[in-house]
Amino acid sequence: xxxxxxxxxxxxxxxxxxxxxxxxxxxxxxxxxxxxxxxxxxxxxxxxxxxxxxxxxxxxxxxxxxxxxxxxxxxxxxxxxxxxxxxxxxxxxxxxxxxxxxxxxxxxxxxxxxxxxxxxxxxxxxxxxxxxxxxxxxxxxxxxxxxxxxxxxxxxxxxxxxxxxxxxxxxxxxxxxxxxxxxxxxxxxxxxxxxxxxxxxxxxxxxxxxxxxxxxxxxxxxxxxxxxxxxxxxxxxxxxxxxxxxxxxxxxxxxxxxxxxxxxxxxxxxxxxxxxxxxxxxxxxxxxxxxxxxxxxxxxxxxxxx
Numbered sequence: 001x002x003x004x005x006x007x008x009x010x011x012x013x014x015x016x017x018x019x020x021x022x023x024x025x026x027x028x029x030x031x032x033x034x035x036x037x038x039x040x041x042x043x044x045x046x047x048x049x050x051x052x053x054x055x056x057x058x059x060x061x062x063x064x065x066x067x068x069x070x071x072x073x074x075x076x077x078x079x080x081x082x083x084x085x086x087x088x089x090x091x092x093x094x095x096x097x098x099x100x101x102x103x104x105x106x107x108x109x110x111x112x113x114x115x116x117x118x119x120x121x122x123x124x125x126x127x128x129x130x131x132x133x134x135x136x137x138x139x140x141x142x143x144x145x146x147x148x149x150x151x152x153x154x155x156x157x158x159x160x161x162x163x164x165x166x167x168x169x170x171x172x173x174x175x176x177x178x179x180x181x182x183x184x185x186x187x188x189x190x191x192x193x194x195x196x197x198x199x200x201x202x203x204x205x206x207x208x209x210x211x212x213x214x215x216x217x218x219x220x221x222x223x224x225x226x227x228x229x230x231x232x233x234x235x236x237x238x239x240x241x242x243x244x245x246x247x248x249x250x251x252x253x254x255x256x257x258x259x260x261x262x263x264x265x266x267x268x269x270x271x272x273x274x275x276x277x278x279x280x281x282x283x284x285x286x287x288x289x290x291x292x293x294x295x296x297x298x299x300x301x302x303x304x305x306x
Contacts (some may be wrong), residue, residue, distance in 0.1 A: 003071055004039050009064035010183060014053045018183050064176045068125035070184075072120045081110065083124060085258060090128070090258050093162065093223065094201045095219040102289075103223075105251040108258045109230075118260045119173075119228055122166070123180065125258065126226050130186050130193075162223040165254075169232040169246070177228070197233060197250060200225070200240045204253040215243030218252040225250055230259035231266045235273060 009015045025132050031063075046054040060066050060068045074082065084109055092106040112118050166177050177194040187194065202213035215237075227233065233246035243249045250257050266272055 001035075001039065004035075007066070007069055007071035008054075008057075008060050010069050010071065010180065011060040012053060012055055016183065017185060019185065032054075064172070065179055068119055068123050068173075068176050068180065070120075070123040070180070072117075072124070072186065074121070074124060075117065076122075078117055078121050082121060082128075085110070085125060086128070089133070089224065089256055089258070093133070105254055106256045107251060108256065110258065111262065112260075113262065114265065118262075121261050122226055122258070123177075126164055126166045126177075127184065127186075129162060129224055129226075130161040130228050133162045135162075164193065164224040165200060165222055166194050166228065167200055168228040169197050169234070170229055173228060175191045182292065197227070198269045201241070201243065201246065201249045201253065213242070215241070215249055218249070218254070222254045223256070225254040225257045227259040229265070230261040230304075231263060232271060234270050236270050238270060246253045266301065 004020055010018060040057060043054060043057050043245075047056055067200075076263065076293065088106070088108055110118055110121065166181070168174050168177065174194065174196055178187075178190045181192075181194045191199065200222075201215060204218055204222065205213040205215060206217035206219050207213060227247075230247065234241055234243075235245050238242055247257070247259065263273070263278065
């Protein structure tokens with residue numbers, strides 16, 4: 001009930017801040033078949049008492065914030081993909097594996113057709129990494145039900161958390177992620193951890209005397225960068241981006257890049273990949289019974305990270 005309430009309140013314009021440590025709703029309990037109707041009745045009464053704080057349920061469910069919320073209950077396929085990603089992420093950040101030994105960045109692709117829940121998965125991952133993963137790559141996922149009413153649970157302070165960024169080269173979706181990050185206390189100001197790829201690249205670049213970013217001279221590395229709609233990343237420069245390949249430049253500025261990519265949604269010439277690059281990024285894999293979400297862990301993209 002609390003998780004659904006937080007989920008709905010995230011989509012309310014009147015709510016500026018939320019605090020909820022549980023990232024995935026529980027789906028197996030005695031009255032689950034009756035829950036949706038019970039909650040709708042409760043929300044209807046709340047809406048009657050305060051329509052500004054509790055908008056009509058249809059308005060909430062149609063909002064972009066609700067659709068991208070990290071509080072959606074994940075499917076079995078999404079959970080399996082998330083755990084695979086978190087395992088690979090923990091290994092990379094803990095200093096083990098080939099990428100850690102070579103100093104190269106780790107690239108993790110999430111591939112799937114439109115409508116398979118990739119954005120929800122990425123939002124869920126972003127929230128978990130930002131709130132549960134410590135500087136050693138360990139995950140603290142204590143369940144709220146085990147610690148209600150106590151202050152003794154091992155919580156990770158902001159200073160000890162891994163710094164995660166979420167990027168998307170799409171203005172409307174970028175605004176949605178900024179709202180989510182701000183409401184959940186993951187950033188104090190818009191554009192702090194949720195921003196467009198070009199701004200992130202500029203932030204982690206050497207500067208000229210006139211404070212202009214130099215795309216081919218990275219400065220520092222973020223811990224984790226999550227990229228939604230990575231097929232929108234530019235593969236050539238434009239007025240706002242002086243580099244040659246955004247994914248290349250992101251990998252040079254992050255220890256791990258997690259990218260949601262659908263090559264069938266590439267629409268512009270400036271976003272097109274060569275066949276050679278696509279073959280390198282997406283090696284042929286055997287057909288699987290599970291096609292809704294395909295997790296492709298590409299390891300270290302060495303040709304682009306040097």
